[in-house]
Amino acid sequence: MVIIGCGFGGLEAARALERADVDITVVDRTNHHLFQPLLYQVATAGLSAPAIAAPVRHLFRRQANVTTLLGEVADIDPAARTVRLADGGTLPYDHLIVAAGATHSYFGRDDWARFAPGLKTLADAFEIRRRVLFAFEAAEKEEDPAARAAWLTFVVIGAGPTGVEMAGTLAEIARHTLPGEFRHIDPAGARILLLEGSPRVLQAMPEALSASAQKQLERLGVEVRTASRVTAIDEAGLEVQPPEGAAYRLPSRCVVWAAGVAASPLGRQLAAATGATADRAGRVQVEPDLSLPGHPEISVIGDLAAARSYLAGHEPRPVPGVSPAAKQMGRTAAANILRRLRGEATQPFRYRDYGNLATIGRNSAVVDLWTPWRRIEFSGWFAWVFWLFAHIYFLIGFRNRIVVLIDWASAYWSSQRYARVVTGIAPGTTDN
Secondary structure, eight states, X not given: OEEEOOSHHHHHHHHHTTTSSOOEEXXXXXXEEEOGGGHHHHHTTXXXXXXXXXXXXXXXXXXXXXXXXXXXXXXXXXXXXXXXXXXXXXXXXXXEEEOOOEEEOOTTOGGGTTTSOOOSSHHHHHHHHHHHHHHHHHHHHOOSHHHHHHHTEEEEEOOSHHXXXXXXXXXXXXXXXXXXXXXXXXXXXXXXXXEOSSSSXXXXXXXXXXXXXXXXXXXHTEEEEOSXXXXXXXXXXXXXXXSSSOOEEEEOSEEEEXXXXXXXXXXXXXXXXXXXXXXXXXXEEOOTTXXXXXXXXXXXXXXXXXXXXXXXXXXXXXXXXXXXXHHHHHHHHHHHHHHHHTTOOOOOOOOOOOEEEXXXXXXXXXXXXXXXXXXXXXXXXXXXXXXXXXHHHHSSSHHHHHHHHHHHHHHHHHOOOOOOOOOXXXXXXXXX
């Protein structure tokens, strides 16, 4: 069998088949598994890349039935049951799990990507970190007040968990990490703006937690503007349409996109090849057991699947695109493959939602926790501590847990971020 993608879903599916009598080929376009919930920490110099990533080959070193390949999937041929790689190689399969993940969605304005990078990969994190740190460097050299203000205006578009965490951390960098390191600017005077098109931040959370998150952001110095729609982005700034009145322009030389998510392009390609349906975001609509209609040998999981949960006693509900859902889908897809091999009926996917959490900054977070007994909502310092230990627990590998714990403890007591090394050319200079 072949598993495409070694994110949360693909990794969990392969591990669930560890003792099965199957030969597994895991193919991924990168050589590492990435803990995406902490990717913003790399982008904001809080953690180094190895702390949240693990080599795929290392993860499967003791799983003898797994072969890992570094490669990009170019095409899937359901009739021939083969996967074609970009380098021309082909992989035959009896069963296929597609867990290719997601990418950025700019809602039809892909030309904005060069001015407002999103955050999905380590390369994205490195680019955002470079832009953030170079913005302060450029402001230090800038003599014109208006141009300096543009360099010191940071805009995050989208107030989901990634956007909220990014904005809060940028404020922490400006207010606590960088002061005292520059001679001509005061980093604490930087403006951090969080723009959201909907009426409130963290739309998926209860209103009380959403309001608490916004208050905590504002205490950190973040300017939160809800019901504000971005209509244009260029290298010098962006245009914003507020809920009332005329559009206005925000001069900014550092914009981060956290507003939209789309499935990997492989989703639409697979839907066209199998006759399945893809939704507006490119996710493939799957059967209750996560297989494709008419193709029980193909399962689609994670951000690529437009799946529903079939909990007993409940109406089928859409499954959110979060890592716990991807993990559970991976386990379900693997279990259903084993059922098919035994000639048994497959089981529908049942998603257990344990809640949502997001950190806002130092000593600030919100938690919406679903227990078997009751729903628990809390925010502030205790929520922040809960967020810390939850993320450390779910990190891949003991070493990564220790490294992250030490780095966070150091950052908490010193307010310093030591992963501030960047490469590339500073804005406005040439390579000599």
